Amino acid sequence: MDELARAKQGAAAAWSAGDFTRFAQMISSSRGRLLELLDIRPGEVVLDVGCGQGDLAIEAAAARASVTGVDIAPGMVAAARRAAGAAGSSARFAEGDAEDLAAETASVDVVMSSFACMFAPRHDVTAGELARVLRPGGRMGVLTWDPGSDIAEFIRATAPHLPPPPPAAQSPLLWGDEAHVRGIFAPTGLDLRFERGTVTFPTKPVQEIIDVHIDEFGPLVAARAMLEPQGRWQALADDVDAFFHGKAEADETVTFVSDYLVVLGTAPG
Numbered sequence: 001m002d003e004l005a006r007a008k009q010g011a012a013a014a015w016s017a018g019d020f021t022r023f024a025q026m027i028s029s030s031r032g033r034l035l036e037l038l039d040i041r042p043g044e045v046v047l048d049v050g051c052g053q054g055d056l057a058i059e060a061a062a063a064r065a066s067v068t069g070v071d072i073a074p075g076m077v078a079a080a081r082r083a084a085g086a087a088g089s090s091a092r093f094a095e096g097d098a099e100d101l102a103a104e105t106a107s108v109d110v111v112m113s114s115f116a117c118m119f120a121p122r123h124d125v126t127a128g129e130l131a132r133v134l135r136p137g138g139r140m141g142v143l144t145w146d147p148g149s150d151i152a153e154f155i156r157a158t159a160p161h162l163p164p165p166p167p168a169a170q171s172p173l174l175w176g177d178e179a180h181v182r183g184i185f186a187p188t189g190l191d192l193r194f195e196r197g198t199v200t201f202p203t204k205p206v207q208e209i210i211d212v213h214i215d216e217f218g219p220l221v222a223a224r225a226m227l228e229p230q231g232r233w234q235a236l237a238d239d240v241d242a243f244f245h246g247k248a249e250a251d252e253t254v255t256f257v258s259d260y261l262v263v264l265g266t267a268p269g
């Protein structure tokens with residue numbers, strides 16, 4: 001197995017190791033904005049790339065669209081199927097890689113991704129896939145974190161403790177840079193526009209936020225399982241602690257505020 005395949009296997013295991021329920025709840029406002037912008041109509045064929053536990057796909061399917069969510073992490077796909085079952089949703093879910101989508105070329109009316117396809121290693125390959133599956137005139141909507149956001153800072157603070165990305169990988173945070181995004185989509189012919197928004201996370205006691213991240217955020221849960229036997233976990237735990245305490249108010253609460261970028265595209269034709 002080459003380095004890229006190994007990294008993807010690691011990502012699939014890492015995102016499967018947690019429970020994304022609370023995190024998905026906290027970003028519901030950005031999901032709502034994305035769905036408003038995409039204006040999905042009954043009968044449209046919709047693909048959610050990096051669907052996580054299915055929140056966006058299930059909300060889109062409520063518009064009586066034909067929605068499929070794909071995610072590289074089997075644990076996420078299983079959770080999404082459970083959520084759809086519980087909600088009586090028609091959304092379907094499958095394992096899939098943003099860099100190698102199973103959907104036929106020009107088969108989809110709307111392709112979307114909520115803070116997910118940004119994590120696929122090769123941005124130009126992902127951009128090519130998102131564009132390839134869109135039928136002429138089809139719409140794309142992708143949510144990504146701004147490189148100056150609290151979430152971006154968290155990603156930068158924890159990354160040095162995690163396995164190094166393969167040489168081909170680019171930083172997920174570049175997806176928040178409009179010039180970079182224009183560059184990766186340039187060969188696709190998609191007509192791009194951008195919108196910005198802000199997620200204000202609920203105010204919580206700092207220790208509660210730390211505990212939720214350590215116990216439920218997949219990449220940290222997986223990192224702990226890997227680093228603890230090597231005696232390297234405490235250094236990461238200390239950095240997580242320092243990061244959130246650095247964001248805390250005098251009353252020991254934290255209110256994360258994170259700007260995001262919406263990348264909107266329309267396929268030619």
Ligand SMILES: C[S@@+](CC[C@H](N)C(=O)[O-])C[C@H]1O[C@@H](n2cnc3c(N)ncnc32)[C@H](O)[C@@H]1O
Nearest residue numbers: 015024050051052072073097098114116119120
């Ligand atoms: C931050 S979570 C977002 C989940 C969901 N879209 C949401 O907003 O609740 C990132 C998701 O991207 C998925 N992911 C990472 N790399 C991927 C890839 N190469 N292809 C498909 N999904 C990927 C992860 O498994 C994870 O479910």
